[in-house]
Amino acid sequence: MAKDVVIIGGGPIGLMTGLMLAKLNIPSYILESNQSKKIIKDKRALALSNGTRYVLEQLDVWSLLEKLLVKVDKIHTSQKGTFGRTILSKEDIGKEAIAYIISYDDLNDSLKLKIKDNKLIKIEQGAEVIKINNHKTDKIIYKKSKKNVEKIFSFLILADGGKSNIEGLNIERSNDLDDYEAIVTNIKAEQFLKDTAFERFTKKGTMALLPFLNDTYGLVWTGKSSEMSYLKSCSEDDFIKITQDFFGDRVGLFQGIGNKLSFKLSQSRVISIKNKNVIPVGNAAQIMSPVAGQGFNTGVQDIWSLNKIISSNLNFSYEKIAEEFLRQRVFVKKPSYQFTSTLTSIFSDDLVFINRLRGLSLTIVDNLTILKKKLVKKLSYGK
Numbered sequence: 001m002a003k004d005v006v007i008i009g010g011g012p013i014g015l016m017t018g019l020m021l022a023k024l025n026i027p028s029y030i031l032e033s034n035q036s037k038k039i040i041k042d043k044r045a046l047a048l049s050n051g052t053r054y055v056l057e058q059l060d061v062w063s064l065l066e067k068l069l070v071k072v073d074k075i076h077t078s079q080k081g082t083f084g085r086t087i088l089s090k091e092d093i094g095k096e097a098i099a100y101i102i103s104y105d106d107l108n109d110s111l112k113l114k115i116k117d118n119k120l121i122k123i124e125q126g127a128e129v130i131k132i133n134n135h136k137t138d139k140i141i142y143k144k145s146k147k148n149v150e151k152i153f154s155f156l157i158l159a160d161g162g163k164s165n166i167e168g169l170n171i172e173r174s175n176d177l178d179d180y181e182a183i184v185t186n187i188k189a190e191q192f193l194k195d196t197a198f199e200r201f202t203k204k205g206t207m208a209l210l211p212f213l214n215d216t217y218g219l220v221w222t223g224k225s226s227e228m229s230y231l232k233s234c235s236e237d238d239f240i241k242i243t244q245d246f247f248g249d250r251v252g253l254f255q256g257i258g259n260k261l262s263f264k265l266s267q268s269r270v271i272s273i274k275n276k277n278v279i280p281v282g283n284a285a286q287i288m289s290p291v292a293g294q295g296f297n298t299g300v301q302d303i304w305s306l307n308k309i310i311s312s313n314l315n316f317s318y319e320k321i322a323e324e325f326l327r328q329r330v331f332v333k334k335p336s337y338q339f340t341s342t343l344t345s346i347f348s349d350d351l352v353f354i355n356r357l358r359g360l361s362l363t364i365v366d367n368l369t370i371l372k373k374k375l376v377k378k379l380s381y382g383k
Helices: 012-023 050-058 104-115 225-231 234-249 293-312 318-330 334-348 350-366 369-381
Strands: 004-008 026-032 045-049 069-073 076-079 085-091 101-102 122-126 128-134 138-144 147-158 172-175 177-188 196-202 205-211 217-224 254-257 261-273 278-280
Touching: 004 012, 012 026, 012 050, 012 104, 012 293, 045 050, 045 104, 045 293, 045 350, 050 196, 050 293, 101 104, 104 122, 147 318, 177 225, 196 234, 205 234, 217 225, 225 261, 234 254, 261 278, 261 318, 278 318, 293 318
Parallel strands: 004 026, 004 147, 026 122, 076 196, 147 278
Antiparallel strands: 045 101, 069 101, 076 085, 128 138, 138 147, 172 261, 177 217, 177 254, 177 261, 196 205, 205 217
16 A cells, blocks of 8 residues: 555545645545435635735636635624724735635535546545554555445545544544633525625624625624524524614624524644644634634645745655644644633623723724724634
8 A cells, every 4th residue: 555645534635635735736535425416505604814815826726716706805893782883894904805705615615626627636425534543554444335344545635624543543632711602504584795794893792794795795693602502593583673772783684594593613733642643723723712813814824834844844744744734733732722701801801891891992903004004904804
């Protein structure tokens, strides 16, 4: 059996990692646990930063996406019950847009289309990895069509969204956020402001409204589980009424919603990994709150950092590459991770004087050009 770079996970991060390696003329083998015919279509809105656009351009994928995405020129940030608000715009950074909204499904399909004829990338669907062996020979064992298959690897990249439950994988993770949940749905409104996204802080959590497909908005509402409980199970009419009350009338009246999805939130990161030649990227390295839309984009930064490390390693030692990547990207508390954690903590407190202070802060940011530019750069590049 030939040695390979093996990638566990066939979502956007895993596929982008394969394309990045192919650009470096390195073959890879992507193991995806889902059977292709059983994959459920995922129309969630995904926000792409300018930093992610740059990477997708380098991978020759961006041109496939341009007709599928919505450009965000402005982000309107406010808090219910206070006077403060901040409007961040593309002019603050001199770019075509602050962010780009695309469905998870459209991004994934475009990446697979790009990979389709690439002889350096092989995707194995329905391959469930069950064991890693780092003893005499580095190999993985995965289940395919009820049979166990062994594969020797020289480098193993975890891109499975942090869901690894693999025997022999020795990773320790922190858990910095719990008892939070997110509700995701599409929502129709009287007015569709195709170039504006909204971030609204309320006592029931943070609401993000993203311009999306078919003149609808993608709604992501995150908050404490106790606050999200009724919203998950209530009727469509009640959900719309509550959403209207907390969001206000910036886009007129809400008129209907799509299917509601809810999931527990966690914010965690890898703090140690004992397996050699194994690295995590994306949510496998850090799971972040969706409050500022930084999670996926931070995963793309992981991929691009790996690209730079491999490109500069003339001896092409996978062990050295793994050590350097872990040092640079994993065993540090990343600015984006700290940023989303801080936002979640700051805006979950409902004390009156803190509410007023937050409202004043939003007004100050809106009137100080330097602060606005720094915040837009953080949201658009994760820096």
